Every structure is written in C-alpha cells, then in structure tokens.
Amino acid sequence: MNSFKSDLRQMIDQLKLGEADALSWVVNSDTIQSVVKLPGDASARKYYRIISNLKSYIVMHMEPFLDQKNSVPFLTVQRYLLQCGIDVPEVLDICPEKGFILLEDLGDITLLRKLQQVSAPEIERNAYEKAIDLLIQFQVSTFPAEKNSDEFSLDAFQLKFDHEKLMWEVDFTIENFYQLYLKRNLEQSDLSLIRNGFSEICTLLAREKTVLAHRDFHSRNIMIAKNSVYSERFVMIDFQDARMGPPQYDLASLLKDSYYQLEESQISALINYYICNYEAKAHQKLDRAHFCRIFDLMSLQRNFKAIGSFSSFMNRRGDPSY
Secondary structure (H helix, E strand, O other): OHHHHHHHHHHHHHHHHOHHHHHHHHOOOOOOOEEEEEOOOOOOOEEEEEEEOOEEEEEEEOOOOOOOHHHOHHHHHHHHHHHOOOOOOOEEEEEOOOOEEEEEOOOOOEHHHHHOOOOOHHHHHHHHHHHHHHHHHHHHHOOOOOOOOOOOOOHHHHOEOOHHHHHHHHHHHHHHHHHHHOOOOOOHHHHHHHHHHHHHHHHHHHOOOOEEEOOOOOOOOEEEEEOOOOOEEEEEOOOOOOEEEOOHHHHHHHHOOOOOOOOHHHHHHHHHHHHHHHHHHHOOOOOHHHHHHHHHHHHHHHHHHHHHHHHHHHHHHOOOOO
C-alpha cells in the first residue's frame, strides 16, 4: 500500500501537467494499472478512478488544502456522519499539499441511473423509500453538540437556512437567470413583487424547526453500491455543504428533483412514507397538513434557487449541460 500511495502522489503531479501526461506516466508504474477521468459534479473538483492490483479507488482532486488539512469541510462532515452511523464513502488517504482525497470506489450506479431503468411504479417507489430511509437516519442521528463538548462539533451546526440565506438564494436567481442569462431588466415594481412574495415564503420557512440538512440530497448524490448479489448500500455523497434547515429541505430536494420527475401520486405516497417512518424513528408526531404546506413552499424556493445555479454555470463557465 505504501508504494501505491507513493506512486499515487507522483501521478497527481502528472495530472497537474495534464491528463495525457498522467496516462503516459501510468504505463511505467508498478502499482497503478490505469486512471480514468469520471464525470464531475457542479463544483471545480475532479474525479478519477484508479486501478491498482485489480482493486479500484476514487481520487477526488481539488486545490491544495494544506492550510486546512483535516478541517476541510468534506473531511469533517464525513468523519461526523461516519460516527453517527450514516453510510458515506470511506476515506483511505489524504494529501493536503497535492490536493487529493483517496476514497473507496462505490461503482457507477447512482439513484438516478437506477431510476432511469425502472420498469414499474412499485420498483420506482421502493428505490425512493430506501433513499428516504437514509434521509431519516441522517436527520434523526445527527444533532448539534452539547455545550462545551468537542465530540460532535461541526461548523455546519452554526450555519442555517435563515431568512437572509434563503433570500440570498432568491436574489442569486434573479441576477443569474433573469438579468445575466435572459438579459432582462426587471422593472422595480416587478422586482419588488417577486422579492416580496419570496420574502413571505422565506419568513415562514425560517421559522420552522431545523435538522441537519445535506443541502443537495438528490438522485445524483446517492450511490447504490453492491453489498452482495442480493443487497445494496444506499450511500450519501457530496455532503460537505451541510447546514441546518427544515426537515422538508432535503425531502424536497429528493422528491422535486431537477434530474428526475416523479408523478404527483408517487410524491404524495412518498411524503406519507416519510411522515410515518420519521414519526416512528424520531418518536414525535408531525402535523401532516402543516408539513405538506412547508414541503410545497420549500420546493418552490429550492427549485427557484436551482434555476439560478444552473444559469450561473452557463454564465460563468460556459457550461450548457445543466
């Protein structure tokens, strides 16, 4: 393993020169047989699958984080979730000065990919129920640290989807979608109408009780890894931006997904599944009518924000894929 890690660090140096340089270097490596670039996420991070002695790993490559070391958000949240019993990728090695984290390879099957192959509503619903089970475990098992305790300290507990943050996201969409992408100059009366309407919604959302929110809990951020021929692991990824928010935040991310559209009948059934199982796990009763109303308002705010995010990828990176 030590010689592999040494070679891995050398390969990262080659990647900085260019991916072609890394491929040429691998030909002469004793421990690394191949390196394949994987599709990335919405961030500037890059991902590679490394094959070594018939075993595969994932390298997450980013800017060097020597000044942060183990306090980089991905690592702190990963350690915390692991302590709480949440299924997250195992971290095998880190190299802050070269900017990489070595992770277990969970394969290529996301929840989205599985859903694209479903043949019946029952199979679709079953897959979503397993994702909801993971979400409920995440919400019930994670909690802010007690005062004067460092055991479960996490910066995410100090961050919240308050009115200011929710409205910042609204303004982000107004700027990136309406003004920069559509190149529209909104009349002040129209702008006030939009902002005042959303301000009322964000005020209601900010009053809700909070849990730790993944913030991007959707079909592309849930990996389905094989435990055996008959069992699957639903694994949470891309959790580094977690912060406190309403329980409906992640549920809306999942059921009102930008990448996969559910029938309204399925959404209703899955909300009911969530409520029943959350009440059982958290030992508390939910007001169903109120819960569903907040779910709808959260879906509206979050998907409006997503429009801004997707527009910004085009405006700033020239990336039309979203």
